[in-house]
Amino acid sequence: MSNSVQKPLPQRQSIHPQTNDTWHSIAQRELSGESLEQAVASLQSWNLHVFARRVIDEATGEMGNPILPSDIVFLEPPLTTFE
Numbered sequence: 439m440s441n442s443v444q445k446p447l448p449q450r451q452s453i454h455p456q457t458n459d460t461w462h463s464i465a466q467r468e469l470s471g472e473s474l475e476q477a478v479a480s481l482q483s484w485n486l487h488v489f490a491r492r493v494i495d496e497a498t499g500e501m502g503n504p505i506l507p508s509d510i511v512f513l514e515p516p517l518t519t520f521e
Contacts, residue, residue: 461489
């Protein structure tokens with residue numbers, strides 16, 4: 439009988455946003471080594487589950503995509519695994 443032990447899968451670096459965080463505030467705080475424009479674009483592409491969400495802002499009546507403190511925001515692209 440084989441006793442194979444599975445290694446835990448690596449986890450993507452992520453955060454729960456702070457109250458009132460925006461893509462820009464997260465980029466400035468978490469990805470300060472990149473240009474702000476590139477950091478925001480990266481965050482949005484890694485977090486389509488948040489970026490694509492559309493909600494009507496009750497204060498303005500406009501569509502937006504708020505970042506909620508309960509969201510998980512990834513700070514790096516998906517990890518690739520090789521077997």
